[in-house]
Amino acid sequence: MDNYAVEMTGITKIFGEGFKANDNVNLRVKRGDIHALVGENGAGKSTLMNILYGMYRPDSGYIKINSAEKTFHSPSEAISGGIGMVHQHFMLVETLSVLENIILGDEPAGFAGIIDYNTCRKRIKELAFVFRIDIDLDAKVGSLPVGIQQKIEILKILYRNAEILILDEPTAVLTPRETEGLFKTLKELRSEGKTIILISHKMSEVLSISDRITVLRRGKVTGDLHTADTGKSELGRLIVGEEIADLSVKVKTPFEDTILEVKNVSIKNDRKFLAIEDISFLVQSGEILGIAGVEGNGQTELIEALSGIREIDSGTVLLNGKRLQQNDVIAHIPADRHKHGIVKEYPLYMNILLGRESESGFSTPYHLKQKELINYTDNLIKEFDIRPADHGQLMGGLSGGNQQKAVAARELTKDTDLIIASHPTRGLDIKAAKFVHEALLSERRKGKAVVLVSTDLSELLMLSDRIAVMYNGTITGMFKAVQTDENEIGMYMTGMMAKDSKK
Amino acid sequence: MISVITSLLIGAIFIAAIGQNPLEVYLQLFSQTLGNTYGIGQVLFKATPLILTGLSVAIAFKAGLFNIGAEGQLNIGAFASAWVGFTFVTMPWYILIPLSILAGFIGGALWASIAGVLKAKFGSHEVINTIMLNFIALALVSYLVNNIYPVPATIHTPEISPNAWLQRFDVLTGIFKGSPFNLSFLIALAACLLMYYLLWKTPLGYQINTLGLNKGAAEYSKMNVKKLIMLSMALAGGFAGLGGLNFVNGYKHYLELGFSENAGYIGIAVALIARNNPWGIIIAAIFFGILEYGGLTINTLVPKEIITILQAIVILIMISINHFIAQSRYKKFNAGTANG
Known part of the structure; x- marks a missing residue:
């Protein structure tokens, strides 16, 4: 008998008109391993995990959990099947306590349907002790730092008896110190026999913590490696497909x-x-x-x-x-581009106008110079390599990297x-991040x-x-x-x- | 369009339920409204204030504000137009008519500005404030009509000077015989054109649109958000205030209490169905005009409430269809970008 916790074989997922988010992907995760799933934004990592987690149904291929074929039709089925996922954006209720958050949706009912806090408190304490997670169960979640909130998410899925934990970009929001703490916890989990799938695009982290690595690029597996046998340059090449x-x-x-x-x-x-x-x-x-x-x-x-x-x-x-x-x-490239940098409902060229609508090149007080604006946008598309190269494309339809390029294009060409x-470069893949870095250095x-x-x-x-x-x-x-x-x-x-x- | 047909079908069930033939009722409804120029004139007369209140709600909505106050703004604006008309009776028409239009616009704009300023300066919610201002506006107009400018044994103001009249089309052209359809319809169309140009062709309109779509982006690109809120509310009130011209200057030549017949509230539905598009607003207003006037024509067959039910069904179906379209778009969008 083999000892794989997860086997995904020949998984293909097609979105919309023929876009293959996953193309005949094979993923085998050994029980008790920390298995990293790496690749750029858009490589298909999240899609693959969402299939495993029951959010999407694959168009072909099958999944085995502990050698038994399984298909989950919803996350709740996946949870009862022993799989838990910590999402990039936490799903915690800030006004509730740690304890309340952990049991939310799975409250043990005691006498007359009243929540039996004592039993669950005892259980969570045991879990926290075993996995050395030190948290005050009565603190309000909103008052806790991000690193702790993440541990609450982990406790939440352990509380639901997960044997396989999926973590989606868990370090994106952490400080170096918090990252260290997280990795300690992950190693603790591994030593207790849990299986961990870590989604990431940070190579150094992946190399420092994982046992095995699967690399995805454009929906296909481009590498299946022992961490011990590989290094940054090989990994980088597999992720991007070329030397950077x-x-x-x-x-x-x-x-x-x-x-x-x-x-x-x-x-x-x-x-x-x-x-x-x-x-x-x-x-x-x-x-x-x-x-x-x-x-x-x-x-x-x-x-x-x-x-x-x-x-x-x-x-x-x-x-x-x-x-x-x-x-x-x-020139100001804001931290949160969705909230402050772009208007999703506008086409690209109207986003280029944002904050610049009073410039005499683009308008008089009574009229917008649409033709000039579109010409200007077309030039920026070329200069900043924004894709698709279409000034009429709705901003919401662009990938994160291209949205950010558009914001950079608008801001860096201001007269200042x-x-x-x-x-x-938050949330950007390696190539787009490098592009933004180069643009800043050039300024x-x-x-x-x-x-x-x-x-x-x-x-x-x-x-x-x-x-x-x-x-x-x-x-x-x-x-x-x-x-x-x-x-x-x-x-x-x-x-x-x-x-x-x-x- | 689907929603209109669906609501007619559902309406048919109600009509059948009270023992009338739906086909016969609908036939009468449409032949009486669209089958002759008198009917068409009546429909367009009913549609005129709805276009303006629809614009009022729509422009506020574009700025991310919910103007429930078109009813109050309409009443204040109408009174202002009437007051100019019965006060400056000696003025020639080429001064008095522009002045009446201006008075309507400014009256509505000032009234709406109360809510606009409260929103911009103190952040108090415009929905509550405009609703409250509606009550105050109606009471205020009622007080002015009954106590300050009373005409004994009536509930209307003195008549305005003939120089302030906006002529009826049947007088001018001979068609639409007998219907009160008048020149203020052209003012409504001009307002649509103005709204279109403002919102889609000027930097100011761009700022208003941006504010409505993403307030954070408006702030970060250093737009004067407070000014935009006050301005959008004032414009909204101005449009609604012009709605009074139709009745006061175009039809009865005095302001009568209750003249507005909830046009301010129906304007919300008009804007909603037209998705705030000025050209769509004309069509939606005409559609509601058909239902309004058509309700009167089928009164002998079914109670007028049937029409009210139809209106409500159209709105409900419209909202759910909008939601449905938005959702399926969202799904498609997600499918296209869901990845890594």
Whole structure:
């Protein structure tokens, strides 16, 4: 008897008019393994897992769980079959306690249908003990950090007796430290005999934690590897299908002018508390200033203030030596493109107009210059390689990478010296991310000043000239990118260390 | 179209249930409304204020606002038009008519602006506020008519100067004989054209559309959201306020309490069915015009409530069809992009 927990054989799934999201995919996961499923956005990872989880039905192929053929028709069937999934976006009720969230939908009824909290509390405590997950069961979920919320999700599926756990991009939202904690838990789960399928597109993580790796590209399996026998370059080639050239070499630009000067600035958040307290820094022409930090430490407020959306409480911000005005033109790639960067219902060219509708090239006060706008968009499509190359395509129909390229195209071609980019590559595949990185570097070469906010430290280290670390509304450290590393920055991010910011 | 046919079929069941022949009723309904120029005139007369209140709801909706207040705005605007008409009686028509139109627009716009300013400055919800303002508007107009400008033994204002009249088409052209169909219909059409141009051809319209579709994107691209909210509400009120011209300047030549016959509320349905498209609004308003006037013509066969039921069914089916289309589109979209 073989010891596979999951065998998916010859899985094909066709969407719409002949688009093969999965094309004759085979996946075998050994019991007790951490098995990584890697590939770019759109490679078919989620589709495959949704088939396993009973959300989609395959057009052909079959699935065996523990050597027995199974077809799940819904997630709830999959759950009772011992499969649990932690989604990228957590499905927790923030106003309920940890305990209530875990038992939600599976509440043990005691006398007269009243929930028997004692029994389930005991059970969850046992689970938490076995898997060394340390959580206060009575805390409200909304008040807990993301890393803990994720562990609640894991407990939730363990509570439902899952033997096979699927985690969809679990580290996308975590800090380096939280990622470490997650990996500890995953190893703990493995040692207790659970089988884990990890969906990811971060190669270094996959290499550090998994036992085996299956690579998907454009719906097909391009590699089935023992982690021990492979490395970054092979994996990268299998994922992308070609070698990825390194980013253009970064050399110090010859510019010296100060573009942005922030002096003793404090900013209040929506609840009228100080989110930023007395911070100062400069950004020069031809420089990328990286801003590192765990999300929610004031970065959002800082960016909104710099881009003229939020008022400054005290202090001064100078742009090219003049006090920043609300209507100053600033290029801004927002962190959440769906919420702030695009209008899904508009065609591409009308998204290019967003924030630029008053530019004389695009309109008079009484009329939009549609023809000029469309010509302009067609040029951007070429320059930024936006696909499909159709200015009339609805924005909502573009892939995430192409939406982001469109946002970058719109913002980077504005007439301004200051560029603010917030998580510009979040959720993008390797190629699209590289494209955005190149675009930012090219603006830097032209002498623009760039403020880059990201939680991805490797991205910051790669692109920035200097890195400011934010913690609790202040800058706890300022480093030259070449003289620091992830560990050092990580310590400043969590407030464990702080020093006076140096220029 | 499907919804219209389906609702006629369901309506037929009701008609049959009260013992009448549905075919006969429908035949009468359509022949009386569309079969002669008098009927057509009546339908277009009924449709005129509905076009304007439909536009009112639609433009607010485009900005992401739900204007339930067209009824109140219509009444205030109508009173303003009437007041100009019976106050400046000596003015020549080429001043008095533009002035009446302007008064209607400004009256409605100011009234709607109360809700617009409250929304923009304090974030208080426009749905509640416009509903409340409807009650106040109706009471206010009633007070003005009964106490300030009373005409003994009536519930209407003094007559407006003949110089403020918007002529009836039967007087002008000889067709639509006997129907009160008048020049204000052209004002309604012009308003549609204005709305179309504003929303699809100007930077301001682009901003309003953006606000309605994605407020976050509007804020992040530094649009003046508060100004846009107030402006959209004012425009919405202005359109509704023009709706009074049809009755006051085009038909009776005075404002009579209750003249609006819920046109403000039916405007919501008109906008909904037309999916806020100005050309669709003309068609939807005419359709409701048919039901409104047609209800009167079949009164001898079935109770007028049948028409009300038909209207309600059309709206219900329309909403569910919209939902259904949106859902199947969403599914298709998901299928196309669901991946990695």
